[in-house]
Amino acid sequence: MSGIGPERTAALAERVEAFVRGTVIPYESDPRRDHHGAPTEELVAELKDRAREAGVLTPHILPDGSxxxxxxxxxxxxxxxxxxLGPLACNTAAPDEGNMYLLGKVGSAEIQARFLKPLVEGRARSAFFMTEPDGGAGSDPSMMKTRCHRDGNHWIINGRKAFITGAQGAKVGIVMAKSDDGACxxxxxxxxxxxxxERVPNTIDSSMPGGHATVAIDNLRVPAxxxxxxSGEGFQYAxxxxxxxxxxxxxxxxxxxIRANEIATDYANRRMAFGRTLIDHEGVGFMLADNLIDLKQAELMIDWCAGVLDSGSLGTAExxxxxxxxxxxxxxxxxxxVQVMGGTGVTTDTIVEQVFREIRAFRIYDGPTEVHKWSLAKKIRRDWKGAQAESGAT
Structure with a gap:
């Protein structure tokens, strides 16, 4: 991947940051929210219009589609x-960003024109229908129960899906089902x-429009x-x-x-307790120091994994x-x-409490921590067996 180079990247990131800090952050107190706290379609559309005007809508995809x-x-x-609200405004939010990436990589010209174009232009939202209830596909996608079969020039799909982010209000769907050949x-x-x-449950997170729906699919007819x-290549594309x-x-x-830590740092440098600002108490100052360490480690891990993916590897383990x-x-x-800010940290006076809720959910979606560790342990076992076989050891 050639990209745009470090100087243009830095300039683009600075424009996005300036837009989010100057235009988007004031919308955080906007009351246009749905029943579980997510921004309404009206609010999202307004934010996207502002991003379009600022030239930072879908900034990760270039005008030529690369x-x-x-x-x-x-x-x-x-x-x-x-x-x-920043990812929604800039059109970099899940699941749309991932769906755009997939369709840009493997979609035909016809599929890209019909389904990808409105996503890139910010005129539509999408949903990815894979996870299932009742013992179906989840962390183990091989358990998929949703079935599909060929009927002339169409496929017929039947099943149920669960935790489908953004399904309510989406205009584009990517649906996974299993044929006799395998996943499709x-x-x-x-x-x-x-x-x-069927239902959209209230959940701990509230940043994604449309919630995380449970969906029934009854004799859905899809052109071939x-x-x-x-047929059978669905897991490969997944x-x-x-x-x-x-x-x-x-x-x-x-x-x-990064933003939550900025807010907590500002609070700790202003709030007085026992004759000193909070930052001067080691119990508080050390927490913020640990935050800087964790932020840097997270940044380095992201950069390392990004480099692996840029090399052309699927990067599954990474x-x-x-x-x-x-x-x-x-x-x-x-x-x-939250802890540094005490009572203020658990109120909606700042975004810190929301970030706490969203990150707690992040530890589960796209695979819980334990599932990824289990997958890595299996790789360790495979690699060990391969090394043993190569060396002729028993």
């Missing part, structure tokens, strides 16, 4: 994440009467040319999406924790390590920020 390198993307997405991936227009939202690739998507989450939430290390580090940072 994508920034992962290292360049890290600078831009971290800047967009300085506010929970389809592009669909939304809404569709065959895709019915809306399948990505061939891997193209998942490693960069895990890393993108790390980038955005790093930005959020993205698992980075997701674990960064999500756990950011959780520590968010927790310390």
């Amino acid at each position: 994508h920034l390198t992962q290292r360049e993307t890290a600078a831009v997405l971290t800047a967009s994440g300085l506010s929970p 991936m389809f592009l669909v227009d939304l809404p569709d009467p065959a895709i019915r939202i 040319d809306q399948m990505l690739g061939n 891997q193209v999406r998942l490693s960069p998507a895990r890393l993108s989450h790390c980038m955005r939430w790093l930005g959020a924790c 993205s698992s390590m980075t997701k674990v290390a960064v999500s756990e580090a950011l959780m520590r940072i968010a927790d310390r920020c």
Whole structure:
């Protein structure tokens, strides 16, 4: 990947940061929220219009349709994440950012024109339908119960999905189902009467429009040319999406924790207790020092994994390590920020309490920490067996 180079990347990231700090942050107190606290479609559309005017809408995708390198993307997405509303405004939020990446990599020209273009232009939101309830696909996608079969020039899909981020209000859907050949991936227009939202539960996080819906799919008919690739190749395409998507989450939430730490630092330097500012009490000062250490380590992990992906590797193990290390580090940072700020830290007077909630959810979505560690342990075992076989040891 050629990208745009370090100087143009730095300039772009600075523009995104200036936009988020100057334009987006004042919207954090905007009351236009849905039943679980997420910004309404009206608010998101207004924010995207402001980003379009500022020239920072979808900044990670260039006018010719090419994508920034992962290292360049890290600078831009971290800047967009300085506010929970920033990724929505700049069109770098999940699941759209990951879906745009996937369609840009493997979508046909027809699919890109019909489904990718409105996403890049910020005119539509999308949803990725993979996770299932009732013992179906989740951390183990091989358990997929949603089925599909060929019917002339169409495929018929039946099943249920759960925790589908942004399904309510989405216009583009990527649906995974299993045929006799294996997993398949389809592009669909939304809404569709065959895709019915059963419920949208209230959840600990509140940054993503449309929530995390449970969905029933009843005899959904999809034209055959809306399948990505061939029947049975769905998991292959899922891997193209998942490693960069895990890393993108790390980038955005790093930005959020940088901001939370700024707020906590400002508080600790202003608030007096026992005759001194809080920062002068070691118990507080050391927490903020630990935050700086964790922020730097998270930044370095992201840069390392981005370099692996830029080399052309799928980076499955590397993205698992980075997701674990960064999500756990950011959780520590968010927790310390709340603690430093005491009672103020658990109020909605600042975004610190929201960042804490969002990071807690981040430790689960795109694979819980424990699943990634289990996957890495299996790799350690495979690598050991391979080394033993190569050396002729028994």
